Amino acid sequence: MMKLPRRRFLHLAAGAAVLPAAARIAWRKPIPSRPVRFMVGFGAGGAPDILARLMGQWLSDRIGQPFVVENRVGGSSGIATEAVVQAAPDGQTILLASLANVVNATLYDKLNYNFIRDIAPVGGISRDPNVMVVVPSFPAKTVPEFIAYAKANPGKINMASPGIGSTPHMAGELFKFMTGIDMAHVAYRGSPPAITDLLAGQVQVYFAPISASIEYIKAGKLRPLGVTTAKRADALPDVPAVAEFVPGYEAVAFYGIGAPKNTPPEIVDKLNKEINAGLADATLKKRFADLGSVPFPGPPADFGKLIADETEKWAKVIKFANIKPE
Secondary structure, rough: OOOOHHHHHHHHHHHOOOOOOHHHOOOOOOOOOOOOOEEEEOOOOOOOHHHHHHHHHHHHHHHHEEEEEEEEEOOHHHHHHHHHHOOOOOOEEEEEEHHHHHHHHHHHHOOOOHHHHEEEEEEEEEEEEEEEOOOOOOOOHHHHHHHHHHOOOOOOOOOEEOOOOOOHHHHHHHHHHOOOOOEEEEOOOOHHHHHHHHHHHHEEEEEEEHHHHHHHOOOOOOOEEEEOOOOOHHHHHHOOEEOOOOOOOOOOEEEEEHHHHHHHHHHHHHHHHHHHHHHHHHHHHHHHOOOOOEEOOOOOOHHHHHHHHHHHHHHHHHHOOOOOOO
């Protein structure tokens, strides 16, 4: 997972500590009733970690119990997920659920859990678009020109990603699947080295997280061809959506909260209520916008439907591209 520049990380993380005083409300009988372990399968300093800390701080203030983020990196979020699956269903252990979980369901033949069966959806947090970027010297200036160039030059385009099964990887594979072009996948250990090699010409395209690429776009070092949302993204309003040229294309990271199955409905409902309150808060929304994240409020059922739909969607892409884990 990509690392944010230190100054920007400190600025965003600090925001978690300065949410409005109005948020600091404790229930008489708090649910959960003890400190909560918030399991995150990504490293500290990346956008998912910051999202979790922002939401964790909000929930701490609203509920009156600490929500302690634990970064359990490994297995493409699998280690963190398994820890939550094995936890007691009492609201004291929750998971930052993500696209990695639905990809893993097909990518790995043998998991010690079934994500849809063993994790109860609590609520969505955000949907995070990526952006298809090339260097300014690349011959194509639009998505249609890119597709035409790729078809005229088979085998000459290398596509970067921060790892097999990552959102940028899946976004690129979906693009290949829907356009019929061929690109070689080059996996890196995170966004920084992928962008470094893109700038150096070692790879030609990257479906980059907006938070990792927007400064390069603003500086003119990378050219955005299209965002991966169905419609244009607020973070890059002048950049068309890939779907404007490839109808039906959408590849968006998502984050939300899950809990062990059989967690009591009253706990799920309380957490969902406070998550949605946070997503409506102006200060928190500003922090999300700084990350290029779009709040994704709604009831648990909406988040559960997204998980089911995304699991089915990416299973088709993984099988079509014959993607295997590292």
